[in-house]
Amino acid sequence: MTNSIRLFFSKLELDNRMLGMIGALIFLWVVFNFATDGRFLTPRNLFNLSVQTASVAVMATGMVFVIVTRHIDLSVGSLLGLLGMLMGTLQAHILPQYLGFEHPLIWVITVVAGLSIGVLIGAVQGWIIGYLTVPAFIVTLGGFLVYRGAAWWVTTGQTVAPLDASFKLLGGGAEGTLGAGFSWIAGLLASILAVVLMVLSRRQKAGHGFSIKPIWAEYTLGAVAVSLIMGFVWIMNSYPLSKGAVKRIFANRDLPIPDFNVYHGIAIPVLIVVMIAVLMTVIAKKTRFGRYVFATGGNPEAAELSGINTRLLTVRVFALMGGLTAIAAVIASARLGSVGNDLGTLDELRVIAAAVIGGTALAGGVGTIYGALLGALIMQSLQSGMAMVGIDAPLQSIVVGIVLVLAVYLDIAYRRRAGA
């Protein structure tokens, strides 16, 4: 029996490590669901969980590249705070002077400015690391202090609020979702895309005469992918908006207040995470840049001898990290609706933990984007689950810390056994 199950999974050619992580996640969810008398696995909580994970998940995809190239970035939390503060000031205090409040261009200008500054700051850090050869640990530790201080300096510590209404949609919340109809369409499109990609890949492999999976394995994987996507959409579409939110939204659009339930659907920040995850996976697997990131992490000397400009690569990796931090700053500040002094505090550790729990090896060369996303989801599940159960904050930190070390130990033990 166990043998046939093992054979079944080996034919699917899935990553055992990923299956283990999914197992751990399901275990956590089930335990928390019991401990909270069924409040954990509700559409409402899963929706909140997806939104809470978004900001760290976006940064974790970039941290994979940073750690794969044998670097580290301790500055992302502080940088998120600084970028949030700059974008908050820009949209709340500066742009309205010229455009008027709630001008439709405000959020666009704000996001573009935030992204540009994020990329620039990241590139400068990368340049110091790559060309001046100061260790990344030191450069980003310096950045950690500099950006937190600079964030305070922007408004001398005052919280910036309120943020632009369109900007706030990027953080999720009642208004910041696709709504049920568009969520179904998005789910359908994603399902079709997944199936088409699987078919194309199989054709190409067959065209080169490589060995391919048995056709039933392809059907199984396709069915799993489609049901995961549609299942997620279904759950998000089962969480009704509150009566107050429905009134507010329909009144704003000059529509009659409906007497039926209106559902959330997929939150916009989650949509952003999905798009970034797809983009980052394509970059990692299918572009020269991604290939060089992994080659440099595996053997920097070999990469250099193969003609790869590893210094410039470092600049590009950190610039990318800066850009993703800006996107995370948009999500985090938009979700809260205001930017306080402590925005992003300790996020660098959550992001690094997510990447590492997701299988990114600090020795370099190994890591996946989907692993980092799962890692972020596990971390967030653990944290909000414990909060829901009513575990004290200090104890939460203790548990998260122990889980981090345990996860990495299990990973090391697994790799040793697998001989990889």
Add this chain to the structure above:
Amino acid sequence: MNKVKTPLVEMKDIQVSFGGIKAVDHVSIDVYPGEVVGLLGHNGAGKSTIIKVLSGAYKKDGGEILINGKPVTINNPRDARQHKIETIYQTLALADNLDAASNLFLGRELLTSMGMVDDDAMEAETRKIMGTLNPNFEKFSAPVSALSGGQRQSVAIARAVYFDAQILIMDEPTAALGPHETQMVSDLVKQLKKAGIGIFLISHDIHDVMQLCDRASVMKNGKLVGTVDVADVTDDELLSMIILGKQPENQTT
């Protein structure tokens, strides 16, 4: 050897210093098309250093490099590759976490029309060249860390010969190999020689050199002891060049 032709590569009066130490001190070596030149010497004699100048890994502090009689500038490995110089490093220079195809094409990936890395096409090409080089090679999707020493060596060799090298540098190509694989490398060297490729073979194994090389340049303490036709010297004479740094009495180059 036909010495009236211009050499394929001529390294003239090359100097490299690290700090105050002269690792390569006014050394000149050359290789003709279809010729194998052995570079001999103890560890630290400077043979790997001068060769890394040619492959672009080190910068020279003086001297010049001519290819087919024309002076060229080689500042990095990319320049060397553009001059059709390929190197098999002693360390193999493989990214252990990537598979054979990714290593073979590292820095020169095949792209699809969309500009994406075309893994399937690269694997297909890798299967072709491995089929001729090392037919036993099967682990195409495993990272090269999972391969044996000989298999890793054949990936490094495949990378050097796939891209139509004219000049091949082999740094201790048989150091990590068993007898069977050593024979494979010898056969390959002979085959490449016939194709008119110029080869620098770095080795500290006299027998390798006597068997495969046409000429041998011996270095000691960063200086060139001398260059001899392998046919004109005995093992002992070569050894005394390496150990004592003395040119045999009857040799003039």
